[in-house]
Structure formats: C-alpha cells, structure tokens
Amino acid sequence: MSDTLKIGPYEFKSRLLLGTGKFEDMQVQARAVELSEAEILTFAIRRLPVDNPDAPNFLESLDLKSFKLLPNTAGAYTVEECVRIARLARASGLCDMIKVEVIGDPRTLLPDPIGTLEATKILVDEGFIVLPYTNDDPILARKLQEAGAAAVMPGASPIGSGQGIINPNNLRFIIEEAKVPVIVDAGIGAPSDAALAMELGADGVLLNTAVSGAKDPALMAQAFKLAVQAGRQGYLAGRIPKKRYATASSPAEGIIE
C-alpha cells in the first residue's frame, strides 16, 4: 500500500520536512539532509543572495535537484513584507510552493494569525501553493483551508524552543477536521515529539533546530526519520484506547485451575 504525503499537485514518500541554514557546518548539513531522507527542504528566502545566484550560500552543498524546495518568508512581520518576499522567491525561480510566516512578536516568534490569513489569501490568489505556519488554533486552521492553503502547519511550541507539543488536544482538533495535510512545524525537541505528532495523525513534521543544534546532527536526522516513520505506522495501526483500570494481558479463559 502506498502511503504518500500529497501537497497540492506534489507527492512525497517522506513525511519529514527539514529546515536548512542553521547548521554550523555545510558538510554536516548535507549529511544530515541525506540521512533524514527528507524530500522537502525549507529555507529563509531573506538569507539567500537571490540577486546574485553565484554568491556562496548555505544551500550550495546540496544537490537541489533532488529536493522540493519550500522557501519560507521568515523574518516577515507584516503582510506586505511576507507577500514581497514570496514574490521575490517566485521571480528568482525558487519554487511555486511557499511557507508563509508572518511573525507577530519577536520574543515568542509566534505567528500573527490575522496577518497569516491575509497573506495566505493574497498568495493563493496569485497562484502560489501556500503552506502557512500558524499557531495551534483549530478555527484559524479551518479559515486558512477555506482561504485555499494547500496544507496547514501548526506549531508544536515556539520556534527553536524544543519544548515539544504543548497542546496535543488542539492539534487533534485541527487534524480531525482538516481536509488538507497537517504538518506540525516548530518547537519539536526530540524524536519522541515527532513520533507523538505522527501518532496524533499529523501528515508530516517540519523541524530544524532539533537536528541542526544536536550534538550529532546527522545521527539525530536519522533518528527523526525513524521516529516519523514509527509514529505514522503507529497511527495507521490504531493504538489501543486508554483505560482507567487494568485489564489482564493473559486472557482468563482456558486457565487450568
């Protein structure tokens, strides 16, 4: 049975999306990307010298033809900035997919929900395949889908915090109602967080800091690959319900008195 992640017209075997640009060493980044088996890589457009493609940059150690690039609008604090950055990405031929980030506050880096919705509407109208980074609000997730988002990307916890999933209940609400893929993005700290997101029924996980900041990023990337696969299989297999009291593991029938 093929179990692929479908975003807009694209289909992926891997459900792990990886952020780039935060690794200390570009060779380590390349090895981590390889071991993660991620097919979608995200990067901040503002950190790329888009007006000079020959200038050194953090993507050059990667064979970009092997990946789907997901440029993001990191650093945008207004709708106008976000839309301008997205248009720049498209004009530079980077990709038709865009991860919308409209940040509402510099300390928490939480998204501005109203700006995110507005930017999503504008960019969908302009023909982008829009994947908005959003907070874990089920109502906003619904409105983003109604606006034409190709996926919704609720944060597990603040970007780079490594706190893991703060509100699994909200994620569950978003997942239950979603008609597009739900990709848990940001705040993932350990492979177990990614496995939990997938067990909850998320379609994918996007992370950066947990791998790029690990003591051994390549080994951690591999651990995340396995965790996402395990979580997905656990979800598809259907976990047992939680009960208040014990149930004997060995059935009572057939026991010799």
Ligand SMILES: CC(=O)[C@@H](O)[C@H](O)COP(=O)(O)O
């Ligand atoms: C694009 C990117 O890599 C981040 O914006 C993303 O939200 C990952 O967050 P973490 O670094 O917390 O995984």
